[in-house]
Amino acid sequence: MSTQRSFFNRRIHSLLGVIPVGFFLMEHLFTNYYATRGASAFVEKVDGLWSLPFLVVLEIFFIILPLLYHGIYGLYIAFTAKNNTGNFGTFRNWMFVLQRVTGVATLIFVIWHVWQTRVQVALYDLSSEQLAQLMSESVQNPVIFAVYVIGLLCAVFHFSNGMWSFLVSWGITVGPRAQRVSTWVWGIVFLFVSYMGISSLFAFAQSDFIQQLAQY
Amino acid sequence: MSEQQFIHLVITRQDGPDQKPYVDEFKIPYRKNMNIISALMEIQRNPVNSKGEKVAPVQWESNCLEEVCGACSMVINGKPRQACSALVDSLEQPIRIQPMNTFPVIRDLIVDRSRMFNALKHVKAWIPIDGTHDLGPGPRISENERQWRYELSRCMTCGVCLEACPNVNEKSNFKGPFVVGQVQLFNTHPTGAMNREERLEALLDEGGLQECGNSQNCVQACPKGIPLTTAIAKSNREATKHLFKKWLSV
Numbered sequence: 526m527s528t529q530r531s532f533f534n535r536r537i538h539s540l541l542g543v544i545p546v547g548f549f550l551m552e553h554l555f556t557n558y559y560a561t562r563g564a565s566a567f568v569e570k571v572d573g574l575w576s577l578p579f580l581v582v583l584e585i586f587f588i589i590l591p592l593l594y595h596g597i598y599g600l601y602i603a604f605t606a607k608n609n610t611g612n613f614g615t616f617r618n619w620m621f622v623l624q625r626v627t628g629v630a631t632l633i634f635v636i637w638h639v640w641q642t643r644v645q646v647a648l649y650d651l652s653s654e655q656l657a658q659l660m661s662e663s664v665q666n667p668v669i670f671a672v673y674v675i676g677l678l679c680a681v682f683h684f685s686n687g688m689w690s691f692l693v694s695w696g697i698t699v700g701p702r703a704q705r706v707s708t709w710v711w712g713i714v715f716l717f718v719s720y721m722g723i724s725s726l727f728a729f730a731q732s733d734f735i736q737q738l739a740q741y
Numbered sequence: 742m743s744e745q746q747f748i749h750l751v752i753t754r755q756d757g758p759d760q761k762p763y764v765d766e767f768k769i770p771y772r773k774n775m776n777i778i779s780a781l782m783e784i785q786r787n788p789v790n791s792k793g794e795k796v797a798p799v800q801w802e803s804n805c806l807e808e809v810c811g812a813c814s815m816v817i818n819g820k821p822r823q824a825c826s827a828l829v830d831s832l833e834q835p836i837r838i839q840p841m842n843t844f845p846v847i848r849d850l851i852v853d854r855s856r857m858f859n860a861l862k863h864v865k866a867w868i869p870i871d872g873t874h875d876l877g878p879g880p881r882i883s884e885n886e887r888q889w890r891y892e893l894s895r896c897m898t899c900g901v902c903l904e905a906c907p908n909v910n911e912k913s914n915f916k917g918p919f920v921v922g923q924v925q926l927f928n929t930h931p932t933g934a935m936n937r938e939e940r941l942e943a944l945l946d947e948g949g950l951q952e953c954g955n956s957q958n959c960v961q962a963c964p965k966g967i968p969l970t971t972a973i974a975k976s977n978r979e980a981t982k983h984l985f986k987k988w989l990s991v
Contacts, residue, residue, distance in 0.1 A: 528946045535951035536984065606954060607910040612819040613958045621907060621956035690955045693970075696978020700971055 538598045539694050541591040547684050549588055554681075554718060557725040564657055564737040571653040596632045603629055624686050627679040634676030654738055661734040670730055677722040685715035746771035748780055749791075749835035752799055754849045762846070765799070766791040766835070777817060777824035777838065778803050781850075800849040808964060811899025815850045816841055821904035823964055824850075841904040857898045860916035864943040866923040868933040880931040893926040893972065895965040902969060905962035907954065914948035918959035921950055922972040928979075941976070941983055950976050 556574065560567040577583060603625040610618050641663065646656055664670045689711045692698040698707045728734065747768040755762045768791045769783040781801050788798040803813035806825045813824040816839040818832060829836065844852035870876060882890070896919055903909045903917040924940045927933040944950050950973065959969040 529942075529949075531947050532945040532949065532951040532980070602954070605910075605912045606907045607912070609905070609907050609958070613905060613956075613961065615958065615961055617955065617957035618907070621954055624954075693955050693974050694953075694977055696974055696976075696981050699974040699978060701968075704970075704974070 534598060535602075536694075538595055538602070539691055541595045542599075542687050543691050545587040546591050546595050547688065550680060550684055551718070554677075554722045554725070558721050560657075560725045560728040560734075564654075564661075564734050568653045568657055568738070571656065575653065592635070596635075599628050600632065620686055620689075624683060624690070627683040627686075630679040631676065631683050634672070634679060637672075638676065657729075657738060658735050661729050661731075661738075664726055664730045665732065670726065673726050674723060677726065678719055681715055681718045681722060685711040685718070688714070748775070748829055750780060750784070751835045751837045752849070753837075753839040754799065755840070755846050756797075756848065758845060758847055762842075765796060767799075773830070775829040777815075777827045777829065777836070778806065778813060780829055780836075781824070800851050802851050809897055811897035811901075814841055814852075814899040814901055814904075815839065816904065821901040821962060823899065823901075826964070841900055843904045843909055844900060852900070854898065854900050857900060857903070857917065857919065860920045861898070861923060863916070863946070864920055864924050864940050865936060866920070866927055866940075868927060868930055869936065870932060882931055886929060890926055890929055892966075892968055893922045893929075896922055896926075896967055897965065899964065901962050901964055902959035905958040907956050907958065908952050913952060915952035916948045918953065918969045918973065919967075920944070921953075921976050922967055922969050925972040925975060938983070941979055944976060945980055945983075950980060 556570050557567070559570045574580075606621070606625060608622045608625075610622055642656065642660070645651060645659065649655075651659065664673055689698075689704075689707050692707055693704060698704045748771050750767045750769065752765050752767065753762050754765050767784050767789075769780060769787075772779075775783075778801075781799055785798040788796050790796050801813060801815070801824065803825060804810040805812070808823045808826040811823070814821060815824055816822075816837075817824065817827045818837050821841055824838075838850065840846045840850045840852050842852070844854055844856065846852055898919065900917075902919050906915065906918060908915045909917055921944065924944045928937040928940055953973050955970075957970050960967075960971075963969055
């Protein structure tokens with residue numbers, strides 16, 4: 526079995542990208558969407574998540590470690606490709622390149638984002654209100670807002686297109702028709718989830734977001 | 742024709758396996774209905790480059806001249822394809838010709854495709870029926886199966902799918918899309934299916950099926966229109982089943 530190591534590595538990379546990393550991304554953006562209903566709704570959801578039992582274990586084994594594996598092995602995959610969209614400008618070949626570009630971009634973004642939020646929570650023992658305030662204040666800066674929009678679009682694209690190739694790599698969508706339908710389905714998912722994420726960012730960026738918190 | 746027309750060829754050449762590649766340009770007299778092979782034959786007849794220097798004639802390989810042997814594969818205007826079926830009249834000039842340098846270049850446009858034949862040996866792309874006694878007639882196959890296998894059987898190991906694939910390069914050990922099609926070909930044969938696990942296992946070795954990154958260039962580039970991406974996804978399905986079956990039964 527030792528000769529099939531790269532097969533197992535690739536399959537684990539593919540699986541972890543969906544469960545739990547992709548699942549966590551969806552949950553995360555879903556929770557953030559509560560920000561559009563006001564700061565108190567968002568803080569309530571965050572407190573709900575923070576009260577989960579074994580939270581640290583969940584974070585380590587269902588977020589950090591899978592993310593690290595997917596990210597580091599993904600870098601290896603991204604940098605072993607020799608992109609050739611110059612000679613083969615087909616839709617799928619562009620998706621292949623974008624999957625690698627957005628993967629690297631998402632990894633950089635996520636490292637910064639974790640530093641900016643989760644690490645700060647751990648370092649300064651922030652409450653969910655303080656975290657919401659920190660987020661709101663930072664995305665009111667147009668540069669940081671732009672970084673968040675780009676990071677979000679990269680992450681959602683990488684997830685959506687990654688789901689398309691996950692279905693191929695596990696032999697679920699086999700024929701060209703199934704793969705074409707899958708392209709449309711994940712295209713719609715990309716648009717919808719991006720809309721969800723960007724509306725949350727706009728909600729955070731509202732100048733009265735913190736004032737709502739004061740009332741809370 | 743009062744004015745003589747020329748065909749402008751820009752050829753990437755290399756004098757030997759370890760030599761540096763260089764570019765030579767040729768202007769050869771135009772004739773109707775030429776293909777790249779006949780253009781190269783013209784250079785062979787009069788090996789003078791566009792600067793008027795006498796050079797060694799450009800070396801290439803070709804056999805069948807009807808796009809079934811795969812020997813004359815080269816990169817023509819950026820696309821890997823067979824020189825015999827690349828018609829000069831339908832190509833933009835100057836025509837840029839390069840060897841498929843995914844493979845080791847032997848000289849000029851001649852490449853060494855041994856890695857493909859080694860890959861076929863690795864996955865046991867044959868049906869072991871040799872024996873000392875008569876095995877009787879083989880089993881019948883359905884028409885659907887026959888059509889699928891016919892598509893796959895048209896592979897001529899030309900190397901175009903390797904040249905087109907972004908995951909076949911000096912940094913990766915991917916054996917190439919073609920080998921997946923060949924595993925499907927022999928695994929769907931009723932007699933060949935007796936060794937299907939053996940072939941599938943070999944296909945999952947280092948540099949195998951898993952190295953596919955779904956750019957789907959292979960199926961676009963394949964001169965025979967072989968449904969390579971379908972073969973890959975089918976093999977992925979079989980590999981998934983195999984993975985769980987093996988994990989749960991050992």
